[in-house]
Amino acid sequence: MPRPAHRIAQAISARDSLFASSAFGLSLSKPCPSLLHLRRKAGLRQAQAERIRVSEFREEPMATRSLYCTNCRFRLSAPLIMASGKDPAVEEPYVRIGKPLIDRGTSYKSWKPMPWLHVPPGHPLDFLPQIWMDPGDLTERVHDSPDGERLSGCCGPLGMNGPNKVCTCKVHVGTLQADCCTPVVFIPDPGATSWREGSADFWDYP
Incomplete structure (x- = not known):
């Protein structure tokens, strides 16, 4: 009696597998x-x-650092405790429109874009990480930009027309946002500032 075709195929497959296992x-x-x-x-x-x-x-441990101008090397902020968004023990700041985003004496290193405004690619604020701090922690060396366009907004500076705060040496050092559609926050420009440990008025190289 002839064997069914599927059983013959199974037998051939089993034979080929055994041959391959013994050969190799x-x-x-x-x-x-x-x-x-x-x-x-x-x-x-x-x-x-x-x-x-x-x-x-x-x-990214918590550390106390001060903000300095990289042009004149003078200190631009009070010493601040810097928390990092990469630290799982640190909560993201709670955004309240028209209210300070960060407590005085602290700063927050964000690895995510700001959630309260859309920043298009290539914009001066299109960079990460960002440091968010309270503008009240800036020293008296920091002033409004002489360019009124950079300070435009509704109830305060929107901060979408480029850095609007300058050091006494006339270099733009960051962006203040304090409009009715933003929280109140200062974002230093990483190309014009540097965070250093300590609180000396002058940052001496290195």
Whole structure:
């Protein structure tokens, strides 16, 4: 009596598998050694990635720093405790329109774009990370920009026409937002300022 076609196909498949396992020294009852090696490597990579993610948080400890102008090197802010958005123990600032975003004496390093305004690509505020601080922590060396266009807004400066605060040395050092559609916050320009530990009035290189 002839065997059904599907049983013949199964038998041929089983025969071919046995032939391949014997020809290449593989065991059907044990995992392939090369496959085990790849799994081990994948596990190591995953563990390494976890360590990197943890180290990212550890690289951003809370510290007390002051803001300096990179042109004249004079201090522009009071010493501030800087919290990082990468620290899981730090909460994101609560946005209240028309109210201070950050408490006096502190600053917040944000790794996300500001949520209260859309910033188009290429805009002066299109950069990350950003430091958010209370404008009341700026020193008397910081003044309004002489360019009135940069200070335009409704109930205060909107801060969307470029940096609107200048150092006494006449370099624009950051953007104040204090309009009726923004919180009250100062965002230093990273190209014109630098954060340094300590509270000396003058930042002496290095």
